[in-house]
Amino acid sequence: MGLTKPALVAAACIFCQTAAAQQTIDIPIEEARVIATRALFAGDVELALQIANGLLRANPDDRTALLVLAAAAPRAGDPETGRKAGARAYALSQTDPQRYEAARLTALAAANQQRYTLATFWLRRALNVVPNEEERARTLRDARGLRNLNPWSTNLSFSIVPSNNVNGGAEDAEITAAGQVLTGTLSADALALSGLRATFAVQTQYRLFGTATDRLSLAASYQGARVKLEDEVVDDPTNPGAQVTLDADAFSFDAVEASVIYDRVLADSAVQLRWSAGSVDFGGDPYYDFTRFAISQRVPLSDSVDLQLSGRREWQYYESIGIRNVEATTFVAGLSYQWDNGNRLGGSLTLSQRDSESPNFNYDEWAFQSSFSFGQQLGPVTLGLNAGIRKADYPVYVLIGPVDGGRQDTTFFYGANVGFPDIEYAGFSPGLSISGSTAESNVSRFTRDSFSVGLTLNSAF
Template identity: 45%
Template sequence: MQARVIAFITCLMAQSALAQSTVDIPIDQARAIAARAVRSGDVQLAQEIARQLLSQDPNDRTALLIIAATASQSENPTEGRTAGARAWRLSQTDTQKYEAARLTALAAAKEERFTLSTFWLRRALTVAPNDAEYAQTIADARIIKRRNPWSTHFGFSVVPSDNVNGGAEGTTLTAPGNPTGTLSDDARALSGIRASFSLRTQYRLHENKNSRSTVGLQYSGARVRLTEDIDIPDDAFDTNSTEFSLRYDRALPHGNLGINTSAGVSDYREATAGDQDVEFQKYDIGRFGLSYQTPLADRSKVAFVARTEQLSYLEETIGDVQRNTLSMSYVHALSSGDSWHVSISATDSVGDSVNYTSNAMTVQGGYNWKDPIGPVTLSVGAGYTRTDYPDYRLLYPVTGGRSDDTLFYNIKVGFPDATYAGFTPGLSLNRSLSDSNVSRYTRDTISVGITLNSAF
């Protein structure tokens, strides 16, 4: 067995076939010769030796690694990737697995299979031997991410809530100019468990030093399991939203311009207490937006956004809603690495139904700490929204119109010590308190979610 390998080696290395003879060389020495060939850049010799070793032992881990290590310089990176993956399965220690995972990622990148390359770099992170290797793998993963035309993000949470439906705090319906009434069960705050899922994937169609265009698909959905003893089916609170988008970004002399358009559909359900049947409802979505972002200083930037959207409801009593929004934001990074931001936005909505015609103004801000505070990372935000519905009506027009004042805040906590494969788990707390002259919309909503943030 060894003689066949060495005979092949001596033939490859010979200056003159007549000046050489076949010599038995141990397999370990053949591996060492192949490894030296890799280091010296003799890819062909290294691969030929490795293939001969594998022909006699398909589980020769060293030979598999040599095939993987030379994949980026060969015409067959797929062979290198499959060899690296097999070497991973044969590895016995974390150090061996780390080596195999990185080489497999390199081969996948050579194939331009960047998502698969990222997967193997995440595997490498789980077995990185030290902080320096971990940091290097993170840096490599960020490079691969920039090269990858695909970008995908997802979120998932299952959390208890004392207001899964965004219902009112009380049971009495009051509004200026209208008689006092009683809210239906589905209009009151209901306790339960809310599960939500979101997926956003984007593909880069083209990119150069001045411009980039991308196409994307977004989906979000929610399901509710009520914990209260109430005669309303759980699926009355099902929601789904799907949207297809196209975006173009261009670098200008003093900033960046973005153009975005999207179309989609969102569906929800309507139900009446005591009736187990739910009615399917939906609205079509069309959006168009412009954005401009420019730096003000070394660590500051300002952004302006103008957006218009058309919502077309299946429910004829609602009809169409035209909504226009203008916003401005400012972000500043401190020398410590911390950052803070503020923004203001104004939204004007005009609907076929007077109850969907409104004006809203929102101001908000937030602060993000770069370094952990003890065992956690932290960011906070808060804001205020004022919304006026000038012609809102119930049985009769609401005197002076409906007015809502909403305070909201959020706290996001990350747990870097629990990071795995480049993902850091965290918790998010969101709370909003709304006060309205129409009691149906006076509510206190708290939600707690589990987050998973990627380092790249």
């Protein structure tokens, strides 16, 4: 008995099997779709697959049959077929609810293949067409669960920041220092320059193994910054009446790093060990290579109070013979308190020491920073605030000769992060990063002000 076009699904639609014989029944296509769907919901996966495949032989673009196949095939041990059927159903969907349904089924099939990154991609597509807040919360929970299962974890960030000091330059061209009579002036590229600073960072991490108590991972990261100057032709402070052309590429920054990370959960805390190696370039030229060892510990003191402790030792190997090598030691202690409404108050103290044969790279530093973040939206935005002070002491600092009493810097800094969670695409929402600092120094080259406002992109998972 053959298929008619397009009214009937023939032999492949329903198979009523007995020990003695196999019987074939023709039924209308619409009824076959209903039966396939009911069989799926009733848990009769084999029957649902048989009917769906029969429908698809009659019409390869039968969206209902593709959805049944997308849901049933993974249950039958064939997630690859289910994923491809879900993707095809998504392409054939005409409305957002249809796309949402197909995207979630495709994500589920991909997760069954343990292709967690691909499953996350399909959940992000589902978030674009989510029908209501309840389904949005459900999809976010699923995405966060996939993140925990996925051995790969990748984070991207970027910002485009207009600033009055994109190069960290000085306020005044005249060079002054305690105990010295200096007649020189700074070059134009050493003064504060206005413009745009674009930064990009990517970190990817792969979990080699993990148990309930420990985990070993490999990580790699890249950070880069590029500058566009407001004015590339500026007055030359070293030659009054003349101008000089600046090269924005001279202020570019690139850093790459590879790490081995070991995490362990103890009885009442969590500890992380991290070994890293990498290199830093400025202006397109190699600046220094480094190796670093770090240890950190998080200790919950109560349900609302966390203590964070960390220490690291870093060895920097500079390309410049004049700078030589630097060894840096840093300790950080932080405390945070979270209220029941999600508001969080934090504070941290950082102590650093750098040792080098070059006196200008030999100093002690301490910094205190406080932060406060609101746990709930304030109207259309989320808000986090921070402020702090940093003081550095160089026992010996040399310009033409040693500066009397060495060099001392005091920096006040502040910032705010504003998020707009109601503006969302694929689980990403925009934000604003506001930062500023004021530095005072007895060596004028390091007295500076800076302020910037940048665009950021935040992920909901």
